[in-house]
Amino acid sequence: MSERTIMHLDMDAYFASVEQQCNPALRGKPIAVIGSGARTIITTSSYEARVWGVKTGMTVYEARRRCPHIILVEGNNTKYTDTCAELVSVYRCFTPLVEVYSVDEAFLDLTGSLQLFGSAASIARHIKQSVRKQFGLTCSAGIAPNKLLAKLASDLHKPDGLAEITPEAVPGFLDNLPVSKLCGIGKKVELKLATLGIHTCAELGRADPMLLRHHFGIIGEVLHRMGRGEDESPVVPLESEPEAKSIGHSMTFSADIYQRDILDAYLLQLSEMVGRRVRREGFCGRTVSLTVRYADFTTFTKQHSLHNCIQESLDIFRAAQEILSSFRLQQAVRLLGVSLSGLSKDTGQIPLFPEQQRSQVITRAMDEVNSRFGDFSLTWGSLLKRYNHAGVISPAWRPEGTHKISF
Amino acid sequence: MVVYLNEPVQVGAVFRQAGVVPRWFFYHGRKIKVQEVTYCWKENIGQTLFHHFSVSDGINLYELVFQPERLHWKLEAIEDAAP
Numbered sequence: 001m002s003e004r005t006i007m008h009l010d011m012d013a014y015f016a017s018v019e020q021q022c023n024p025a026l027r028g029k030p031i032a033v034i035g036s037g038a039r040t041i042i043t044t045s046s047y048e049a050r051v052w053g054v055k056t057g058m059t060v061y062e063a064r065r066r067c068p069h070i071i072l073v074e075g076n077n078t079k080y081t082d083t084c085a086e087l088v089s090v091y092r093c094f095t096p097l098v099e100v101y102s103v104d105e106a107f108l109d110l111t112g113s114l115q116l117f118g119s120a121a122s123i124a125r126h127i128k129q130s131v132r133k134q135f136g137l138t139c140s141a142g143i144a145p146n147k148l149l150a151k152l153a154s155d156l157h158k159p160d161g162l163a164e165i166t167p168e169a170v171p172g173f174l175d176n177l178p179v180s181k182l183c184g185i186g187k188k189v190e191l192k193l194a195t196l197g198i199h200t201c202a203e204l205g206r207a208d209p210m211l212l213r214h215h216f217g218i219i220g221e222v223l224h225r226m227g228r229g230e231d232e233s234p235v236v237p238l239e240s241e242p243e244a245k246s247i248g249h250s251m252t253f254s255a256d257i258y259q260r261d262i263l264d265a266y267l268l269q270l271s272e273m274v275g276r277r278v279r280r281e282g283f284c285g286r287t288v289s290l291t292v293r294y295a296d297f298t299t300f301t302k303q304h305s306l307h308n309c310i311q312e313s314l315d316i317f318r319a320a321q322e323i324l325s326s327f328r329l330q331q332a333v334r335l336l337g338v339s340l341s342g343l344s345k346d347t348g349q350i351p352l353f354p355e356q357q358r359s360q361v362i363t364r365a366m367d368e369v370n371s372r373f374g375d376f377s378l379t380w381g382s383l384l385k386r387y388n389h390a391g392v393i394s395p396a397w398r399p400e401g402t403h404k405i406s407f
Numbered sequence: 408m409v410v411y412l413n414e415p416v417q418v419g420a421v422f423r424q425a426g427v428v429p430r431w432f433f434y435h436g437r438k439i440k441v442q443e444v445t446y447c448w449k450e451n452i453g454q455t456l457f458h459h460f461s462v463s464d465g466i467n468l469y470e471l472v473f474q475p476e477r478l479h480w481k482l483e484a485i486e487d488a489a490p
Contacts, residue, residue: 374453
């Protein structure tokens with residue numbers, strides 16, 4: 001692959017910065033954004049709170065213990081996802097090749113934009129200026145020949161940073177860099193590499209590829225290339241993203257639930273959320289999966305494959321119910337999740353039997369009303385007291401397409 | 408503390424090419440001048456688009472919501488500026 005210029009943009013303490021921008025009284029203070037549920041955790045903390053050791057994923061109790069004067073702000077997902085969509089519009093002024101990596105991160109392939117806009121560093125400065133002017137937010141930019149190195153570069157001078165790793169500087173940069181800094185190397189791989197005497201990227205790059213393949217399988221070769229700072233993965237814009245392999249939703253309850261009738265009501269709500277997205281995207285699926293997390297965090301998924309492709313919420317619900325009835329609950333349930341996989345494009349087959357035709361007509365009518373007035377405007381009576389907490393934004397969330405998940 | 412109101416309000420706003428900027432609104436017969444539009448974002452509920460504005464009068468923080476389809480303003484919430 002010829003030499004590329006990739007930029008990684010990472011919004012600084014995104015949710016917390018949005019809230020500080022929104023409320024001037026929060027600026028310069030240690031704040032943390034939390035979910036709306038009773039069992040919430042810290043979603044993001046401001047840089048002022050990070051000084052006190054408050055981190056993402058921490059319990060509210062622990063955050064308060066570390067920083068007694070921390071201000072907790074309930075997050076607003078709509079605010080963050082709309083801002084993300086607007087940020088993508090800013091990025092698209094410079095290149096059509098924008099990959100939304102998560103709600104606060106994006107990769108831009110600037111290879112073809114340099115002749116139009118000058119150097120990558122000047123594009124980064126323009127973007128940072130626009131983001132500050134339009135939203136009052138700061139972001140950190142990393143420029144490098146590939147996505148792996150661009151992501152590393154954006155981390156170098158946070159917050160409000162700008163760093164470039166030129167192709168010539170790559171070997172020196174990786175020399176003493178711990179392998180854990182590479183995106184995709186987690187704790188387990190890091191420990192396994194340490195047992196092989198590999199601690200730095202340079203050591204990983206010099207390691208025998210056969211040895212890595214022996215210990216890590218096919219991933220061994222990828223690790224070897226990562227150690228050498230090589231990454232040929234393309235920047236995949238939204239419109240080129242592969243279609244979803246499954247569509248699912250899950251919910252963590254504010255209190256553990258034992259009662260089957262209450263679980264059934266939540267199953268119906270989840271099935272409707274899944275069914276709505278499946279139908280909106282014109283899919284149908286063959287395999288329904290049910291995920292259960294007990295009070296002690298034991299989590300398991302069971303699935304049931306059907307003979308026919310389904311897309312109606314009630315069909316998904318019945319299959320999920322069947323799975324739930326196939327075993328005895330050992331504990332109260334903390335989380336339930338329903339997903340539909342084995343997706344294929346809906347061919348628009350008209351049902352043969354009157355009962356199915358009637359069901360399809362009712363579903364279409366419900367969908368039309370809900371598309372006009374909002375999800376669950378028209379729904380089953382048993383869902384009138386439905387779960388209404390805004391969950392954490394899924395890492396799979398995207399501003400457009402199948403992954404545009406409503407909360 | 409946030410107080411959720413969801414009350415229709417009369418708003419004076421400037422419509423510019425770049426968007427809408429609320430300047431003042433009446434709340435309980437009192438004219439509140441907007442000192443700073445601190446943030447704005449959009450929300451779609453079904454096919455209805457809502458523009459949210461977080462505005463400050465220098466003391467408190469207010470959330471105004473504009474529904475362009477009906478040219479309708481609401482005061483969604485008030486928050487004491489000092490948390």
